[in-house]
Amino acid sequence: MILQLLAPAVLIGIATSGILLATPYLYAALGEMFGQISGVLNLGVEGIMLVAAFAAYYVVYSSGNLIAGLAVAIVVGALMGLLMAFISITLKAEQGISGIGVYLFGLGLSDLLFRVTIGTPTPVNGFPSLQIPFLSDLPVLGPVLFSQNILVYGAFLFVPFSWFALNKTTIGLKIRAVGQTPEAADSLGISVAGVRYLTVTFGGAMAGIAGASLSIALLNIFQQNLTSGLGFIAVALVYFGGWRPLRIMLGALLFSMVSALQLWIQTLGLGLPSDIAGMLPYVLTIIALIFAARQIVTQPTALTKPFERGE
Amino acid sequence: MKVRFMFFALCLVTLLAIVACAPTAQPTAAPAQPTPASAQPTTASGGATKPFRVALLMPSAKNDLSFSQSMYDALVNVQNEMGKDKFEFVYSENMFNVSDAAAAIRDYANKGYDLIIGHGSQYGASLADIAPDFPNQSFAWGTAVDTFESKGIKNIFAYTVASDQGGYVEGVMAAALSKSGTVGYIGPLPVGDGKLTGDGFVAGAKATKPDIKAQTVFVNSFSDVAAASQAAQTQIASGADALAGTSQNMVGAVSVAKDKNVLWFGNDVDQSSLAPNIVVSSQVYDWTLAIKGIMNNIAQGKRGGEVFTLTLENGGLRMVNNPAFKLPDDVKALQDNTIKGIIDGSIKTGVQ
Known part of the structure; x- marks a missing residue:
């Protein structure tokens, strides 16, 4: 059984489909990470992804313009992020609950808009795969790494970008300061609310790309609740990765590759019941979380805590 | 002040959610x-x-x-x-x-x-x-x-x-049309008609070509489109060039099949409109x-x-072929004979 799974075709298959599925997780989770490091937990990622996925799909459905679709998804995502920021930063609402509100809002709105405008699932032509010259001809690695669509490359480039922005720039320093000791940051003249608005809106825009990556790059279709939980897994991946971009990427890859692995186990007829196979990614995530929790993880001290001056 | 703001915000969010969900x-x-x-x-x-x-x-x-x-x-x-x-x-x-x-x-x-x-x-x-x-x-x-x-x-x-009857007909056709010698079924959960259709598909494929590989995979969800798409990628990467599937999340699988130019057999309703180039036939529930x-x-x-x-016999089940797909005459004849055989009882799907 193990030997069959180690066949090159199977390993390449798992890697290819794992890298594809990791794409929406990466955008959503890394975007969410910035918000959390600055002290705001946005549980509404799933809802933002849904509305943006629909917006991108609708633009591509009616105009065929992929770039316009992506741009609209970013704007819609940013606006939804702004809504979350307003509720949690200006109105200082309980973040967990308002995030669920944003999720339900996005779920309902995307479904309503889909039904009013298109109604029945209709495929669109999404981003084609982009062969990187020379590299895509490499044996084994070529098809896995260098013949994906542009949003997949973007997701993986976003990892070093996030790391750099957080650790090597002034704004990264401010984001971390606001999430650790908002009082101190405030006394140094950093606008706590301003930084948090920025990160949550940015996270929304990234969730927007995550949604678009599903509806106009990976699945090329829209349906009610297209994301079915992907956004919540992305939030979990932020904790899983301990607020560090590289570890978030490893988590996203682990999760999506195990979910590809369980499909291969079934496809090859290796005799594992499908319900048990289907549990694999989740069981593995829980185990990994337990081990991750044993390490010293620097959770942003001010996470989920609204900032009140002078308190 | 703070409490009032929180209350206001919660009301706002709840209202938005209700408005959006109302329809x-x-x-x-x-x-x-x-x-x-x-x-x-x-x-x-x-x-x-x-x-x-x-x-x-x-x-x-x-x-x-x-x-x-x-x-x-x-x-x-x-x-x-x-x-x-x-x-x-x-x-x-x-x-x-x-x-x-x-x-x-x-x-x-x-x-x-x-x-x-x-x-x-x-x-x-x-x-x-x-x-x-x-x-x-x-x-x-x-x-x-x-x-x-x-x-x-x-x-x-x-x-x-x-639905094992329509699944069987689809399996027969898939095996006849397959060039790679591998066909695949993608189901939601291994229960009800999701399982019946798959079992019928495998039985039909094996009856047509005993040495064919008929692979079955269940994604454990009726709604997860990404999972269905990943399952289709897996089936295709392992060699399948004709796929069948049931449940509403299969639009994700059809999308992959369309992209990779792999044949698709629909279930529940006529799915020709999803991908006119690759949908061969659909088992329609009436x-x-x-x-x-x-x-x-x-x-x-x-x-x-x-x-x-x-059943096919009482007309509640029908096979609807996609008019845009050029079905070879011999496969069409095979389909007709299989349907006739199931109706008159000379062909049994063997599925419980």
Whole structure:
């Protein structure tokens, strides 16, 4: 059984489909990470992804313009992020609950808009795969790494970008300061609310790309609740990765590759019941979380805590 | 101040969520406004002036190109045949959540609908719970074979589908068209018609080419489109060049098949429109037969206890070929003979 799974075709298959599925997780989770490091937990990622996925799909459905679709998804995502920021930063609402509100809002709105405008699932032509010259001809690695669509490359480039922005720039320093000791940051003249608005809106825009990556790059279709939980897994991946971009990427890859692995186990007829196979990614995530929790993880001290001056 | 703001924000969010969700939660009147609850429930035999009133609960949208749509289409058929003055129906979409559905079922029962259909195998327990309180009305659910008569309940019908038959026909055709020698089935959960269709598909493929590889994979969800797409990638990467699948999330699998130019066999409704270049044929569920059967029973005063099964023989199951796909003559002949064989009993799918 193990030997069959180690066949090159199977390993390449798992890697290819794992890298594809990791794409929406990466955008959503890394975007969410910035918000959390600055002290705001946005549980509404799933809802933002849904509305943006629909917006991108609708633009591509009616105009065929992929770039316009992506741009609209970013704007819609940013606006939804702004809504979350307003509720949690200006109105200082309980973040967990308002995030669920944003999720339900996005779920309902995307479904309503889909039904009013298109109604029945209709495929669109999404981003084609982009062969990187020379590299895509490499044996084994070529098809896995260098013949994906542009949003997949973007997701993986976003990892070093996030790391750099957080650790090597002034704004990264401010984001971390606001999430650790908002009082101190405030006394140094950093606008706590301003930084948090920025990160949550940015996270929304990234969730927007995550949604678009599903509806106009990976699945090329829209349906009610297209994301079915992907956004919540992305939030979990932020904790899983301990607020560090590289570890978030490893988590996203682990999760999506195990979910590809369980499909291969079934496809090859290796005799594992499908319900048990289907549990694999989740069981593995829980185990990994337990081990991750044993390490010293620097959770942003001010996470989920609204900032009140002078308190 | 802070508390007031929080309260305000929560109200705002709740309001937005309710506004956005409202169209899905409220019953939608298909033909006309539902008439107010009458004191005496009407029956089909209750006189020509009163229409037969049906309420339908569906797990997904009425135009999901899948299971929900198959029942919605059937009610529209019956209505077109009988006329809007004789047959009224209302429906609630996206009732996948069983507790929401149970509340809606009770609500419809209170409003006096003659027949309340819970279109999904998850609604059985709720119906068994509610039906005894409304002995003068009828309930139906499927796909299922249990009418709860053993529990003394007399007003529940069940309906199911011998989808192994259509699955078998698809397996025969897939094997005949496959060049790689590998075909695949993608199902939601290994239960009900999701399993039957898959078992039929494998049996049909093996019967046509004994050495063919027929791979089955279940994604453990009716709604996860990304999982269905990943399953299709897996099937194709392992060599399958003809796929079949059931449930509303299969649009994700069709999308991958379209991208990789792999043949697709649809189920529940005619899925040709999803990908005209690759859809070969679809097994279509026509529940009209079950609806009419139930209405006949009610007209004769029998409010439940009967199970209706769609088959190729009784016309509840049909194979609909995609006109845009050029099906080779020999495969078309093979399809016709297989359907004929299943109907006259000379071909058995061998699926339990």
